[in-house]
Amino acid sequence: MCGITGWISYRRDLTAHQESVDAMTETMSCRGPDARGTWVTPRAALGHRRLAVIDLPGGAQPMEAGTDDGAVAMVYSGEAYNYVELREELRRRGHRFTTDSDTEVVLRGYLQWGEEVAGKLNGMYAFAIWDTRTEKLVMIRDRMGIKPFYFYETDDGLLFGSEPKAILANPLATAEVGPDGLRxxxxxxKTPGAAVWEGMRELRPGHVAVLDRNGLREHAYWQLTATEHTDSRQETVAHVRELLEDIIARQLVxxxxxxxxxSGGLDSSAMTAxxxxQLGEHxxxxxxxxxxxPGQAENFRAEDISPTQDTPFVHAVKDHVxxxxxxxxxDGAALSDPAVRRAAVGARDLPVGLGDRDNSLYLLFKAVREQSTVALSGESADEVFGGYPWFHDARREAETFPWLAGLAPLDFRGTLSADLADRLDLGTYLHDSYSSAVADTPLKDGESGLEKRMRQVCYLHLTRMVQALLDRKDRMSMAVGLEVRVPFCDHRLVQYVFNTPWSLKTFDGREKSILREAxxxxxxxxxxxxxxxxYPGSFDPNYVSAIQSQAADLLSAGHAALDLCHRERLREASVADGATIxxxxxxxxxxxxxLAAWFDLHKPVIKLN
Structure with a gap:
């Protein structure tokens, strides 16, 4: 797992811009605390920060391979879980390896198959290859979008990076945010390809982008498809178990x-078990x-998405396995620490507004990193198997994203200034985004009724909601140099369960029936x-009083970020009774x-015209 960045220029001599390449690379130091490297030529500059996970002595990057026609260089982030099989196949084809890393397998896979190497990989990855033979840059992102990849076109080439901050460190990029970015x-x-910052885009999951002197082109190498599911219930449950056994084995390497x-939920508990x-066998x-x-048992309040506390179930699992x-x-003091908020907002490059849930995830990962470098997460099982409450009630029929149906966030005037709410017209933006996503849903011929609707709902989660969650997971974990792997995002499992009929996904009248039975x-x-x-939030009253005080300080200081906010409602929230807020x-x-932390860190230029 690593942080990557790069600069392609067809008119500048990049050997004269080493300082800028170094600055871009250093923004990724949290993603790769173990080593750094750059590779600079007149047309292409690549930067890399390494978190060593496989083949610790080898696998240094940028990695270069020579051919009779010229060199090929790569910066790579992620893990290819089938690299052992691919290495053996490449050896049979005559390739010789100098390391035991999956990085070299991917690079030599490109030499063998070109851009089609993308379809050979099983894993989470984002990488860029500069091919001196044709002076082209090949950019590839994993099928589910587990690892991030951003790019920014310039007048004579392109900048790219694992995170926007790497691109924004280059003098050619500007930290501007326009109306669509605010939307x-x-x-x-979470519109696929959108990156908030003006001029910046995100390489879409399952896509390849190629830059050469003729310009930039992008195409999908993988996407969800609708096919007939012919397995019986027993066969489906057995196949899901078989897939999970294989996935976990691969991701433990x-x-x-x-x-x-x-967390004590079905997903993380099944994964842990x-x-x-498998580890017990060794x-x-x-x-x-x-x-x-602290005090969670006394302060806990059941909510739609979090009806029970985690701890009793966590301890039941740890005793069982x-x-x-x-x-x-x-505690509340740690969660409300402004330095922690700045770290969380800085990790995401965005003011997402999840507060204690982001801050606690950052601190959790930081504590885990003190003892482990790789962690398995149950993230995305709800999207794959249909676990959320709104999969099973009237919200699934709403003409919007089901997770937003009937929620207060649809009344954007509660947070935004009245003028900004009018100018952004977020209701229309959301409607258009939803309509576009539904229209993209692959359907079987003749699919109708509840089965059609639930395929659409599953597709919305697998292509929109899961992207937001995976981005959050990646940023918070990599901010502390922790590699988090997500077994439930294996594309074989996702594709198989996507085509399992809804009636089979809920055969016992419950959510996630197949996973439970498996x-x-x-x-x-x-x-x-x-x-x-x-994921739990904190109900510590000390946390609420702390953020109320911090918000009051912002109001007193007249912080520039508050130009985007509804000041009067923020003032009311800052003095509300903490027990009834x-x-x-x-x-x-x-x-x-x-927002205030984001303004302080990135100093975004807000452009509404």
Missing amino acids: EIFSFA ADVPRCSLL LAAK GETVRSFAVDF HSDHSDIVL TRDLLPESVVQRKKSG TTGQRAQLERALD
Whole structure:
């Protein structure tokens, strides 16, 4: 896992711009604390920061391979879980390897198959290859978009990076945010390819982009397709178990300490149990971590997405699978620390407004990183198997993204200044985004009724919602140099379950029926029967009073970020009774504080014309 960046220029001599290349590379130091490297030629400059996970002595980057016609150089982030099989195939084809890294397998795979190497890989990856033979840059991102990749076209080439901050470190890029960028920030739309910053784009999941002297072109090498599901219930459950066994085995491969992120929900518990089973066969014990908050039992309030506390279920699983477990307990003082908020906002490059849930995830990953370098996460199982409450109630029929149906965020005037809310017209933007996503849904011939609608709902989650969650997971983990792997995003599993009929996905009248049945033999009964409960927030009253005080300070100082906010409602939220403060008021506080941190860090130029 690493941070990558680069600069392609067909008119400048980039050997005279080493300082800029170094600056871009250093913004990725958190993603790669173990080593750094640059590769600079007149037309192409590549930068890399390394987090060593496989073949610690080898695998240094940028990596170069020579051919009779010229050199090919690559910067690569991620893991190819099938690299051992690919290396053997390439050896049979005459390739010789000098390292044991998956990086060299990917590079030599390009020499063998060109851009089609993308379709050979199983894993999470984002990489760029400069081919001196044709003076072209090939950029490839994994099928589900687990690893990020951004690019910015210039007058004679292109800048790219794992994160926007790498691109913004180049003098050719400007930190401007226009109306559509603000719409992305405030609407939770997560439009594929959109990157918020003016002139910047995100390489879409499952896509290849190629830059040469004729310009830039992009195409999909993989996308979800609608096919007939012919397996019986028993065969489907058995195949999902078989896939999970293989996926976990592949994703446990590392030359550094590994662990599991355990919430006590079905997803992370099944993943942890499978890891414990496989490691146990080799005499190893799985290490697990969970987040908790002091006084959570007394202060907890059940919500639609989080009806139960995690801790009792976490402990039931750790006792059941005999994991080496640690609870990471985070108090209100730690969560409300302005330095932690700045770190979280800086990691995401955006003021997302999730507040304590982002801050706690950052602190959780930071604590995990002290003991492990690789962690498995149950992220995305809800999107794959249909776990959220709105998959199963009237919200699935709403003419909007189901996770936003009936929620306060649709009343954007609660957070934004009245003038900005009018100018952005977020309701129309969301409607257009939703309509476009639904129209893209692949359908079988003759598919209709509930099955058609649920295929659309699943598609919305797998192409929109999951992107927001994976981006959050990647940024927060890589900000502390922790590699988080997501077994439920294996494209084989995603494609198979996507085509499983909804009636089969809910055969026992519950959410995630297939996953429950496929793994129930591994889990305590309490976890098998537990309903979906999302990543927990803190109910510590000290946290609420702290952010109220911080928001009041912003108002007193007249911080520039508040030009985007509804000041009067923010003022009301800052003095509300902490015991009765509403969810909407708390969201206003979080958003304002995140915006202020974002302004301080990035100094964005807001352009509304």
